[in-house]
Structure formats: structure tokens, C-alpha cells
Amino acid sequence: xxxxxxxxxxxxxxxxxxxxxxxxxxxxxxxxxxxxxxxxxxxxxxxxxxxxxxxxxxxxxxxxxxxxxxxxxxxxxxxxxxxxxxxxxxxxxxxxxxxxxxxxxxxxxxxxxxxxxxxxxxxxxxxxxxxxxxxxxxxxxxxxxxxxxxxxxxxxxxxxxxxxxxxxxxxxxxxxxxxxxxxxxxxxxxxxxxxxxxxxxxxxxxxxxxxxxxxxxxxxxxxxxxxxxxxxxxxxxxxxxxxxxxxxxxxxxxxxxxxxxxxxxxxxxxxxxxxxxxxxxxxxxxxxxxxxxxxxxxxxxxxxxxxxxxxxxxxxxxxxxxxxxxxxxxxxxxxxxxxxxxxxxxxxxxxxxxxxxxxxxxxxxxxxxxxxxxxxxxxxxxxxxxxxxxxxxxxxxx
Amino acid sequence: xxxxxxxxxxxxxxxxxxxxxxxxxxxxxxxxxxxxxxxxxxxxxxxxxxxxxxxxxxxxxxxxxxxxxxxxxxxxxxxxxxxxxxxxxxxxxxxxxxxxxxxxxxxxxxxxxxxxxxxxxxxxxxxxxxxxxxxxxxxxxxxxxxxxxxxxxxxxxxxxxxxx
Numbered sequence: 150x151x152x153x154x155x156x157x158x159x160x161x162x163x164x165x166x167x168x169x170x171x172x173x174x175x176x177x178x179x180x181x182x183x184x185x186x187x188x189x190x191x192x193x194x195x196x197x198x199x200x201x202x203x204x205x206x207x208x209x210x211x212x213x214x215x216x217x218x219x220x221x222x223x224x225x226x227x228x229x230x231x232x233x234x235x236x237x238x239x240x241x242x243x244x245x246x247x248x249x250x251x252x253x254x255x256x257x258x259x260x261x262x263x264x265x266x267x268x269x270x271x272x273x274x275x276x277x278x279x280x281x282x283x284x285x286x287x288x289x290x291x292x293x294x295x296x297x298x299x300x301x302x303x304x305x306x307x308x309x310x311x312x313x314x315x316x317x318x319x320x321x322x323x324x325x326x327x328x329x330x331x332x333x334x335x336x337x338x339x340x341x342x343x344x345x346x347x348x349x350x351x352x353x354x355x356x357x358x359x360x361x362x363x364x365x366x367x368x369x370x371x372x373x374x375x376x377x378x379x380x381x382x383x384x385x386x387x388x389x390x391x392x393x394x395x396x397x398x399x400x401x402x403x404x405x406x407x408x409x410x411x412x413x414x415x416x417x418x419x420x421x422x423x424x425x426x427x428x429x430x431x432x433x434x435x436x437x438x439x440x441x442x443x444x445x446x447x448x449x450x451x452x453x454x455x456x457x458x459x460x461x462x463x464x465x466x467x468x469x470x471x472x473x474x475x476x477x478x479x480x481x482x483x484x485x486x487x488x489x490x491x492x493x494x495x496x497x498x499x500x501x502x503x504x505x506x507x508x509x510x511x512x513x514x515x516x517x518x519x520x521x522x523x524x525x526x527x528x529x530x531x532x533x534x535x536x537x538x539x540x541x542x543x544x545x546x547x
Numbered sequence: 548x549x550x551x552x553x554x555x556x557x558x559x560x561x562x563x564x565x566x567x568x569x570x571x572x573x574x575x576x577x578x579x580x581x582x583x584x585x586x587x588x589x590x591x592x593x594x595x596x597x598x599x600x601x602x603x604x605x606x607x608x609x610x611x612x613x614x615x616x617x618x619x620x621x622x623x624x625x626x627x628x629x630x631x632x633x634x635x636x637x638x639x640x641x642x643x644x645x646x647x648x649x650x651x652x653x654x655x656x657x658x659x660x661x662x663x664x665x666x667x668x669x670x671x672x673x674x675x676x677x678x679x680x681x682x683x684x685x686x687x688x689x690x691x692x693x694x695x696x697x698x699x700x701x702x703x704x705x706x707x708x709x710x711x
Binding site: 432433435436444447448449450451452516517519 | 583584587588589590591592593653655656657658659660661662
């Protein structure tokens with residue numbers, strides 16, 4: 150071997166060793182723990198020979214931007230709703246807890262993280278990107294904390310302080326599953342979660358719901374009248390009758406916390422919110438009645454198509470509308486992805502004074518080619534949408 | 548004074564000018580209509596796709612006609628003729644195509660499909676007519692036959708041998 154070749158070999162080896170020494174392995178673990186009767190997944194940095202007393206940085210992109218933390222059910226591959234709680238000081242966190250409002254028993258999950266910054270001592274921060282699995286099976290890592298477990302509801306409100314070093318201000322709801330795509334609720338509906346009733350795998354409507362173009366609260370008396378001890382089923386009956394009367398035909402049921410959601414089929418409407426002649430077609434309506442004015446307008450002006458999906462959300466939870474905007478394709482799938490009827494155990498839930506029914510109108514319009522795009526905000530108020538669609542009159546029994 | 552063409556033939560220059568005039572007027576009307584639609588916002592969101600569809604329907608043929616007329620502007624084409632039947636057929640095919648194209652644009656508001664879906668669909672009926680019309684025009688504009696002129700003597704097939 151020539152001197153030159155040996156030199157190159159030595160140089161390569163030294164570069165490789167330098168790279169290895171600087172690319173210190175960064176590991177995190179995720180494990181199920183039961184803290185005060187509440188199951189959660191705790192994510193912690195792993196200290197090793199090279200990296201000791203590692204902390205998460207509180208200003209990591211993963212903790213500031215939605216979507217950089219993704220949790221999926223390892224069995225079904227479905228995205229899961231979660232809440233993220235920071236533990237430790239704001240600047241450096243000892244661990245991150247993930248709680249799951251819709252499940253009350255641990256299951257194997259995969260947490261995909263991007264942009265989670267770790268720092269060991271004064272060393273330079275390292276960004277973690279990768280997946281980690283929390284497996285509750287006997288072979289998997291999980292433990293019950295020594296704190297005395299007490300039976301508590303599996304659902305935790307974002308505003309509820311969870312104690313310890315966790316600050317409510319550091320809590321946020323997990324990303325909406327699939328940007329508006331409903332997911333199968335893993336262990337039953339949120340509504341049934343507290344009552345013991347179970348509606349196995351009722352699809353979950355994104356909650357908090359994605360931003361709507363318009364919304365309107367339906368007065369309670371239009372839904373249950375003066376009925377004593379009304380149940381969610383009574384609301385469903387009123388809404389279903391209104392849908393039927395307005396010829397909506399198909400509708401789909403989803404689970405939301407302590408309630409349910411009904412999504413209508415996507416329909417084409419006129420700009421003022423009234424149903425279009427080609428209501429169930431996604432194609433723009435051709436000129437049907439000839440007049441010179443209408444013809445010239447159709448010839449020289451673009452004819453936008455207006456579409457909407459109405460979702461009635463019945464819940465006792467106050468909610469904001471957040472998350473990514475829904476696409477027309479996602480909204481159009483809502484009518485096909487849910488249950489065809491309200492499960493009995495959900496319907497038998499009492500309609501408390503806190504329950505309200507909110508109509509969320511997701512409007513889309515298309516000018517020219519391409520997919521209809523989300524309209525925000527709608528030019529028509531939520532009440533007018535309900536009025537023009539006929540649903541309000543139907544609920545009033547007219 | 549140039550010879551008068553036979554009754555079954557038409558002066559090539561005149562034929563080309565008539566056809567050129569027809570395409571200028573017809574094509575011009577179409578272009579004005581489409582520009583007006585574009586300005587008024589009919590093609591909002593699909594202007595690029597629409598013009599990509601519209602441009603090949605008119606401009607290649609117009610370009611051919613203008614190019615040939617322009618290239619022969621300085622030549623003396625007197626005495627060149629074309630069969631009258633073929634000229635009439637070319638005019639008929641051109642009118643048929645221009646009317647079909649105009650009808651396609653004007654009929655869009657009544658169409659079941661919309662926007663580029665409709666215009667792309669119209670290629671099913673426009674393309675065959677356009678193919679025939681363009682073939683006729685191309686043949687006509689390449690016609691070079693002169694009337695009643697003796698054919699030029701052919702050069703000898705083999706060069707003569709030089710002898711000392």
C-alpha cells in the first residue's frame with residue numbers, strides 16, 4: 150500500500166471516528182404509567198454513558214407546533230387524539246406526558262416525534278426525530294406508579310389542573326386526526342366513557358372540531374321541546390326528522406365528548422344558501438332557463454359552485470374550533486365514515502342542561518377547475534344556512 | 548395579360564386570399580370572444596388551461612395561411628390555379644370547423660359538464676373536423692400547378708461524354 154493510500158485511509162478513519170464521537174446517540178423512551186388512576190404515556194430522555202441528565206427543551210418546535218407529535222394506535226394504525234403535558238421547568242423539561250381523552254386502558258401506541266430538542270448539561274442541543282413505541286403488554290415497558298390509584302374518569306379537560314409539575318397552561322389538545330378525518334374511537338364513545346356504556350369503535354369526530362365557515366346554536370326547545378328528562382336520543386330524533394323532511398337522506402353519526410355529531414351529505418347550494426337544483430351533484434349547474442341576461446352572464450362570468458356540509462354537534466363540552474382547515478374531499482367523506490345510527494347506549498345518555506346542539510356549516514366553493522376550497526367565513530350566517538336549507542323550519546315543525 | 552383559368556379551376560392567389568379572409572374573420576371573432584371572456588373573468592382559475600386548449604384550435608392554421616400569403620406576396624403567382632372543387636371543399640371544411648368551434652364556445656353555458664372538462668371533451672368533435680380542414684388548407688396553399696404552360700424539357704438523364 151502506498152504512502153498516499155495509507156494517508157487517505159487514516160484520514161477517512163479519523164473523520165469517521167470524529168463523526169461517531171460527535172453524533173452522540175439520543176434516545177427517548179415512552180412508557181405507560183398509571184398516575185392517580187389515570188393512564189398516560191410518559192416520554193423521557195434516556196441517559197447513557199455519553200449523555201447524562203438530559204432534558205427536553207421547552208421551546209422545542211415539537212412542543213410549539215402541532216403535527217410534530219403524532220400518535221398512532223399500533224394495532225389499527227389510526228391517529229389518536231392526545232393531550233400533551235410538560236413536566237418540569239419551562240426551560241428544561243424532565244418528561245412529557247401524553248394523555249388520551251378517549252381511552253381508559255393502555256394499548257400499544259407509536260409516538261412519532263420531529264423537532265424535539267434535547268440538551269445534556271451545557272452541551273449543544275440535539276434535535277430528536279424518530280419513533281418510539283409504548284407497549285403495555287407484559288413484555289413492554291409500563292408500570293403503575295406508587296401513588297394510590299383511585300378510579301377517575303378517563304377523560305380530562307384541558308382546563309383541569311393535573312397536579313404535580315404540570316401546568317394547565319402547558320396543556321394542549323392533540324392534533325386533529327388526519328386534519329379533519331374522523332377516526333375510530335378505540336374503546337368506545339366519549340359519551341359512553343363515563344357511564345359504563347360502550348359503543349365499540351364508534352368513529353370519533355375531530356374534537357375540538359375543525360374551524361367551520363359558519364355556526365349556529367340550535368335552540369334547545371326546537372330539539373326536545375318541554376320534555377322532561379330528555380335524552381340524547383330525543384335530539385337525534387328531532388335532527389333525523391328534520392334531515393328527512395329536507396330530503397338529506399344520508400347522514401352519519403360520530404362520537405364527541407359526552408354527546409354525538411351528525412354529519413350531512415355534501416350538497417350543492419346557491420350563493421344565498423338555498424339548495425341548488427343539482428343539489429347532490431358536484432358539477433356546476435348548467436343554464437336551465439334561457440334569458441339573454443342569464444346567458445350572457447353565464448358566457449362571460451365564471452360560475453362558481455357552492456357546497457356545504459352541515460354537522461350538528463351535541464355535547465356538554467364548551468369547545469373552540471381549531472386545527473387545520475377541512476378539505477371538501479374530507480368533508481364529503483364524513484357522511485360515509487360514521488355510524489348509520491346512534492348507538493343505543495349513547496342515545497340513552499341524559500341531555501343535561503349543559504348540553505347544546507351546535508350546527509357547524511363547512512362551506513366550499515369552486516371557481517374554475519380544481520377541488521372546491523374551504524370558505525372562511527361564509528357569506529351566509531349559520532342561521533341563514535339552516536333557514537335556507539329548510540332545516541330550521543323542519544325543526545320548528547313547520 | 549394573364550390567361551383566364553379554365554372553368555373548373557380557380558386562380559390560386561384568389562383562392563388563398565378568400566380562404567385567408569375567411570379564417571381571419573372567423574378566427575378573429577373567436578379570439579375577440581375569448582379575450583372578452585377572459586377579461587370579464589369567465590376563466591378565473593383556469594385561464595392557463597383554457598388558453599392552452601384554445602390556442603392550438605386557431606393559431607397554427609392562421610399562422611400557415613398568413614405565412615404562405617406573406618411568403619408569396621412578392622412573387623408573381625399569375626397563372627397558377629387550383630381545382631375549384633377542392634377550393635370549395637376547403638372553404639366548406641373551414642366554415643364547418645369555425646362554426647363548430649364558435650358553437651362550442653357559445654354553447655358552454657348549456658353544457659352538462661363545465662370548464663376544462665367540457666373543453667377537453669369538445670376535442671372529440673373538433674379535432675377530426677380541424678384535421679380535415681387543415682389538411683385541405685395545407686394542400687391548397689402548397690398547390691403550384693400553372694395553367695396551360697408547356698412542361699419544361701427534362702434534362703438528359705446522363706451527362707454526355709466529352710470527347711477530345
